[in-house]
Each structure stands twice: as C-alpha cells, then as structure tokens.
Amino acid sequence: MTADDSDARLSGDDGGPARESRVAAAYLLIVNSADLAISIRFDAATKLAALDREGGIRAFQTLAEAEKAAYDWRIKAIHALTELDAGLGIDAYRTIARSLGFLPAKMPIVNAVAQLDRKAAAEILAEALAVNIGQLGSDPNLRGNRSYLDATWGAASRLAEWNPEAAIDVLYEFAALPVAGEYRMAAADQIAKLEAQADQPDQPDQPRFTL
Amino acid sequence: MTADDSDARLSGDDAGPPPRPRAVDAYLLIAQSDDIEINTRLSAAQRLVALDQQVGIGAYQLIARSGNVLSVLVQIANTLASLDSKAAAEVLTEALATELALIKSSGVPDDVQRVSSLFGAANRLSQLDLEAGIDVYYQLATLPFASNYRLAAADNIARLESQP
Numbered sequence: 001m002t003a004d005d006s007d008a009r010l011s012g013d014d015g016g017p018a019r020e021s022r023v024a025a026a027y028l029l030i031v032n033s034a035d036l037a038i039s040i041r042f043d044a045a046t047k048l049a050a051l052d053r054e055g056g057i058r059a060f061q062t063l064a065e066a067e068k069a070a071y072d073w074r075i076k077a078i079h080a081l082t083e084l085d086a087g088l089g090i091d092a093y094r095t096i097a098r099s100l101g102f103l104p105a106k107m108p109i110v111n112a113v114a115q116l117d118r119k120a121a122a123e124i125l126a127e128a129l130a131v132n133i134g135q136l137g138s139d140p141n142l143r144g145n146r147s148y149l150d151a152t153w154g155a156a157s158r159l160a161e162w163n164p165e166a167a168i169d170v171l172y173e174f175a176a177l178p179v180a181g182e183y184r185m186a187a188a189d190q191i192a193k194l195e196a197q198a199d200q201p202d203q204p205d206q207p208r209f210t211l
Numbered sequence: 212m213t214a215d216d217s218d219a220r221l222s223g224d225d226a227g228p229p230p231r232p233r234a235v236d237a238y239l240l241i242a243q244s245d246d247i248e249i250n251t252r253l254s255a256a257q258r259l260v261a262l263d264q265q266v267g268i269g270a271y272q273l274i275a276r277s278g279n280v281l282s283v284l285v286q287i288a289n290t291l292a293s294l295d296s297k298a299a300a301e302v303l304t305e306a307l308a309t310e311l312a313l314i315k316s317s318g319v320p321d322d323v324q325r326v327s328s329l330f331g332a333a334n335r336l337s338q339l340d341l342e343a344g345i346d347v348y349y350q351l352a353t354l355p356f357a358s359n360y361r362l363a364a365a366d367n368i369a370r371l372e373s374q375p
Contacts, residue, residue: 168233169233171237172233172236172237175237175240175241176237176240178244178246181241181244181247181248181251181252182251184237184240184241184244184247184251185241185251185254185255187237188234188237188238188240188241188255188258189258191232191233191234191237192232192234192237192238192258192262195232195233195234
C-alpha cells in the first residue's frame with residue numbers, strides 16, 4: 001500500500017475533488033495551528049497552494065500575519081504569497097513594515113517591494129520615514145545617533161529617486177529637526193536640488209545624493 | 212482680450228504668485244535656529260539670497276540680532292553691503308550700540324584686538340552711513356580709551372565731516 005493509498009483510505013474516498021478538498025482542509029488545519037512549528041505550517045501552506053491557489057493565498061497570509069512566528073518565516077510566507085498574488089504580497093509587506101520599530105529594519109522590506117512595484121515601495125518608504133521623523137523628534141538619544149541619522153539620510157535618498165515630491169516633504173521635516181546642523185543643511189540643499197530638477201523636466205535619472 | 216486672459220477669467224483664478232520653494236523655508240528654518248552653529252546659519256542665509264534675495268537679507272538681519280560677536284556682525288554687514296547697504300548699516304549700528312553700551316557698563320576692554328574690531332566696524336559703518344559713523348566715532352572719542360584711540364576717533368570725525 002502506498003502512502004497515497006493510505007491517504008485515500010483515511011479520507012474514506014477514492015480520490016477526486018472530495019478527497020482533494022479533505023486534504024486541503026487538513027493542510028489548512030495545520031497552517032492554522034499556532035502551536036505547531038512554523039516550518040511545518042509553512043510546508044503545509046506550500047502543499048495547500050499546490051492544490052488550491054486561493055487556499056494557499058489565505059494560508060500564506062495567515063503565516064505572514066503570525067505575530068508569534070519568527071520574522072524570517074513571516075518574510076518567507078510573504079514571498080510565497082507574492083508569487084501567488086503580487087498585490088496581496090505587497091499589502092503584507094506593508095503591514096509587516098508598519099509593525100517593525102525602526103527605519104533600518106524596514107529597509108529590506110522596502111527593497112523587496114521595490115523589485116515588485118516601485119510606486120508601492122515609495123509609499124511604504126515615505127510612511128516609514130514619516131514615522132521615523134516623528135521618532136527623531138521625540139527621542140533626543142536617537143537624534144544624537146549618527147548612524148541612525150545616516151540611515152535616515154540614505155532612506156530619504158532612496159525616496160528621492162522614486163518620488164521627489166514625497167522626498168521634499170520628508171527632507172523639509174528633517175531640516176526642521178533639532179539634529180546636527182550639517183544634516184539640516186544637507187537636507188535643505190537636497191530640497192533645493194530636487195526643486196531645481198523639477199523645474200527642468202525630461203532630465204535623465206539623477207544620481208543618488210550624498211551627505 | 213487675449214486667449215490667456217479669457218482662460219483666466221473662465222477659470223475664476225487670478226493666478227497669484229507661485230508657491231515659495233520649500234528650499235527657501237528649509238534654509239530659513241536653519242538660519243533662524245539659535246542651536247545651529249553660526250557658520251551653518253550664515254551658509255543657509257547665503258543660499259537664501261540665491262533663491263530669494265529679500266528673504267536672504269531678512270535672514271542675515273535675523274542672525275545679526277541673535278547675539279553674535281562683533282566680528283560675525285561685521286562679516287554679516289559686509290555681505291549685506293552689496294545687497295542692501297541700508298540693512299548693512301542697520302546691522303552695524305545695532306551691533307556697535309550694543310558693544311558701546313557694554314563698554315560703558317563694564318569698562319574699556321584691555322584686548323587690543325577687540326578695540327581694533329570696534330574701530331574697524333565704525334570705519335565700515337561710516338562708509339555705509341556717514342552720520343551713523345560720525346555718531347559712533349564721537350562715542351569712541353568720549354570713552355576712556357587710551358588717548359591715541361580717542362584722538363584717532365576725533366580725526367575720523369574730522370575727516371568724515373570734511374567730505375563733500
């Protein structure tokens with residue numbers, strides 16, 4: 001008796017849609033079982049997706065939203081979800097980006113989304129930067145952390161490539177922060193540069209700016 | 212009536228001035244910030260002049276009023292002189308009034324360099340505003356500086372008053 005035969009006996013049918021539905025339900029049950037190892041749940045979601053695309057989508061969404069699961073597995077689930085439905089995958093990336101505390105942790109998400117949809121990546125990045133500016137405004141320790149300021153600067157630089165208008169808004173808020181004068185001045189300089197570029201349409205892609 | 216006039220009337224707008232570049236506001240924020248070092252603030256004002264001369268002049272005036280040493284104020288006045296000589300003279304007049312009030316209350320400084328700066332500023336002011344320069348030299352002549360300074364102040368008054 002093969003394993004498949006055994007499955008058929010267990011499910012009490014001789015194959016066909018009904019059996020497939022039982023198998024899918026079993027996989028879904030495993031996916032939804034928060035007490036199981038995430039690797040097992042992920043395997044179940046992968047097998048479910050092979051049987052039922054819509055079920056696979058729901059399964060990977062469940063894993064992507066599993067807050068108690070390890071971050072890497074959640075990202076793997078989003079990646080798999082993206083292969084089934086890019087839009088839903090991007091939504092999941094957006095959600096997980098919001099759940100992450102600080103900007104540097106969000107950048108890999110932004111980069112992953114950029115490979116799928118640059119506009120969506122720019123939206124996620126602009127939102128992350130807005131949160132980041134708020135954090136910088138309220139946390140003096142963060143304002144004195146140069147590596148964090150450099151990370152903010154790098155993110156604003158990336159946003160300027162994708163959406164100069166949104167970058168100008170962020171840079172203006174950055175220039176208004178009580179951080180080291182060189183950062184504020186560099187932000188103002190970049191606003192001037194981006195506005196000057198906006199006044200000269202049909203220019204080729206501009207290189208990234210540097211501090 | 213031109214087609215453009217007609218368009219404007221139809222659309223109901225009178226095409227006000229274009230919005231000010233965000234860069235102007237950003238540089239202005241920096242120029243206004245007392246917590247930023249003076250050279251950065253002056254750089255912001257310099258860039259403002261390139262974008263909007265009047266705003267830039269205002270920024271220099273604002274920086275000048277935020278309690279800087281005389282040498283910085285003279286630097287600001289020198290920059291302003293080519294943009295707006297009246298504004299430059301006002302900066303120097305205010306700066307010298309503050310400096311002279313300080314000397315009157317706490318005594319003549321021993322620091323030769325500071326006294327030289329004072330005379331240098333008075334000289335610059337006299338080039339921008341003759342009457343204001345004479346007033347400052349007069350006060351310098353009346354203060355208990357070393358006699359050579361007081362005589363130099365009087366000589367300068369004489370020189371300025373003899374100008375046509």
